[in-house]
Amino acid sequence: MAKTLPFTGSGVAIVTPFDGLKTNYDELGRLIEMHIEKKTDAIIICGTTGEASTMPDEEHLAAIEYTVKKANKRIPVIAGTGSNDTAHAIELTKKAEAIGADGILSVTPYYNKTTQKGLVAHFTAIANAVKIPVILYNVPSRTGMSFAIDTLKELAKVENIVAVKEASGNISYMAKVAAQVPELYIYSGNDDMIVPTLSLGGKGVISVVANILPEETHNICEYYFNGDVAKSRELQLRMLDLINNLFIEVNPVPVKTAMNLLGYNVGNLRMPLIEMDSANLEKLKKSMIDFGMNPA
Numbered sequence: 001m002a003k004t005l006p007f008t009g010s011g012v013a014i015v016t017p018f019d020g021l022k023t024n025y026d027e028l029g030r031l032i033e034m035h036i037e038k039k040t041d042a043i044i045i046c047g048t049t050g051e052a053s054t055m056p057d058e059e060h061l062a063a064i065e066y067t068v069k070k071a072n073k074r075i076p077v078i079a080g081t082g083s084n085d086t087a088h089a090i091e092l093t094k095k096a097e098a099i100g101a102d103g104i105l106s107v108t109p110y111y112n113k114t115t116q117k118g119l120v121a122h123f124t125a126i127a128n129a130v131k132i133p134v135i136l137y138n139v140p141s142r143t144g145m146s147f148a149i150d151t152l153k154e155l156a157k158v159e160n161i162v163a164v165k166e167a168s169g170n171i172s173y174m175a176k177v178a179a180q181v182p183e184l185y186i187y188s189g190n191d192d193m194i195v196p197t198l199s200l201g202g203k204g205v206i207s208v209v210a211n212i213l214p215e216e217t218h219n220i221c222e223y224y225f226n227g228d229v230a231k232s233r234e235l236q237l238r239m240l241d242l243i244n245n246l247f248i249e250v251n252p253v254p255v256k257t258a259m260n261l262l263g264y265n266v267g268n269l270r271m272p273l274i275e276m277d278s279a280n281l282e283k284l285k286k287s288m289i290d291f292g293m294n295p296a
Helices: 026-035 057-071 088-097 118-127 151-154 171-180 189-199 213-224 229-238 239-243 253-261 278-291
Strands: 009-013 042-045 075-082 103-107 134-138 159-167 185-188 204-207
Touching: 009 213, 026 057, 042 057, 057 075, 075 088, 075 151, 088 118, 103 118, 103 229, 118 151, 134 204, 151 171, 159 171, 159 204, 171 185, 171 189, 185 189, 189 213, 189 229, 189 239, 204 213, 213 229, 229 239, 239 278, 253 278
Parallel strands: 009 042, 009 204, 042 075, 075 103, 103 134, 134 159, 159 185, 185 204
Antiparallel strands: none
16 A cells, blocks of 8 residues: 655755744744745755754754644644654654654664664654654765665555655665665655656655745656656756755755845854855855845
């Protein structure tokens, strides 16, 4: 039986606006309304781009709850609840479900890592603690580990493990996942690989660039799903230089900088993240101007 996906299309890995040491909920609310207006297909709150790793649990869960209430079922909300401590991940995941999240995104354990058998045990325990859909997050550049194909096959047997956010940047690996683990849906975790992912049967993207180009990122997916592959590809390629410069420094430094340049009030980064290098900032500004934006 096919698994139920929480969304198809463009899910924005939304930034968390900060005002000094606090979350700026007024601005978060404005961003949510903007994304709904601009056709974003889902909100992913408290992921990597949302700087969740520097948010204490109370603030982390409060941001999820605010987003769920503000979205009010108009758009699915996926909560980032991953941890390298299984018990902590289960706790966050259960609370996200109780708050009303439509699904959760859970990253492979980082730093202490684990074996492939450990990955099966870790994610099975998380998924069994809740009823909502679980999206696995494969991002070896940040965690130092990746899912083996056989591991994904085992995890696909768990009813509510429904998809993988694939951010390895390895299209050959992604093709193997699509071919050998068809029970799991795939979301692109790389904005420069949305169309290639869709071409392998992917169901959308969990996107950074959607923070500043929400409608365009939605359209890449919509054009493809509607059969206009050429138009989808053209838009993907037109956005490519800007996408590349959003990763010229560690995410979310450039995208948060870009948003402030565009007049959004997303505020500061939390250390250890710091302001952009001036030369990189000029490259980012140029790519924004070349795309037709007006950074301040």
